Amino acid sequence: MSTLVKTLTPIVKERMHLLQGTAHSYEHVERVFKIATLIAKKEKADLELVQLGALLHDIGRVVAEPHNETGAQTCQRNPEKDQLSRR
Numbered sequence: 001m002s003t004l005v006k007t008l009t010p011i012v013k014e015r016m017h018l019l020q021g022t023a024h025s026y027e028h029v030e031r032v033f034k035i036a037t038l039i040a041k042k043e044k045a046d047l048e049l050v051q052l053g054a055l056l057h058d059i060g061r062v063v064a065e066p067h068n069e070t071g072a073q074t075c076q077r078n079p080e081k082d083q084l085s086r087r
Helices: 001-018 026-043 047-056 067-074
Strands: none
Touching: 001 026, 001 047, 026 047
């Protein structure tokens, strides 16, 4: 697991706590992450990229719908700080 994935995992878990008990909780993200990792290894894909996508695929649901757009905005890099924005 890359440093970036290790750094983001607890942040995503913390943010997703609002969805606890729903179909899109952090437990769902964990399942997607595990399956995506297995597929990426088998297909020799960019593991970090796949893991980041799996980890962040529902992060926008915490902010608002449509979650794909809010997720993309939430995950934009901040070049000055080299970290994800905390919108």
